[in-house]
Amino acid sequence: MKKKLQVLGKQTSGHASPEEAVIETVKNPHADTDYVVRFTCPEFTSICPVTGQPDFAHMVIDYVPAKTIVESKSLKLFMGSFRNYGAFHEDCTITIAKRLIHAMKPKWLRIGGYWYPRGGIPIDIFYQYGELPEGLWLPDTGVASYRGRG
Numbered sequence: 001m002k003k004k005l006q007v008l009g010k011q012t013s014g015h016a017s018p019e020e021a022v023i024e025t026v027k028n029p030h031a032d033t034d035y036v037v038r039f040t041c042p043e044f045t046s047i048c049p050v051t052g053q054p055d056f057a058h059m060v061i062d063y064v065p066a067k068t069i070v071e072s073k074s075l076k077l078f079m080g081s082f083r084n085y086g087a088f089h090e091d092c093t094i095t096i097a098k099r100l101i102h103a104m105k106p107k108w109l110r111i112g113g114y115w116y117p118r119g120g121i122p123i124d125i126f127y128q129y130g131e132l133p134e135g136l137w138l139p140d141t142g143v144a145s146y147r148g149r150g
Helices: 072-080 089-104
Strands: 025-027 037-047 054-064 068-070 108-118 121-130
Touching (some): 054 089, 068 072, 089 108, 089 121
Antiparallel strands (some): 025 068
16 A cells, blocks of 8 residues: 655645654655665755854755655755754754654665855765665765865
């Protein structure tokens, strides 16, 4: 029996927090083949938990699915749920990774959180789960290094 999706094909509003957001998965149509899936979120936002100022990041999520893949609308709503969420860069980036791992149990996952500078310091957060299967093509993330770095 197919799992009923809660958000795909329905009018939905955003979530007030990541805890409320549901990450949905669907059956991987090519579970017998290793391949890389990339999600890029160049306009990710959250709120500094101390100052209340907005923080901006370019998130790149790569994963090798196992039995399931992420349903992209639920991922979009999950990512948007951070917009008014107060958390440090490290917390946001690792929370995203852990929620995705819990939801779909991929063979491999990595996330790069490329945070834009506030106070003159860019912070980049990287996390990897599992081992990349041998022989897979993994392109560069395409995110330029911060040009103010020297």
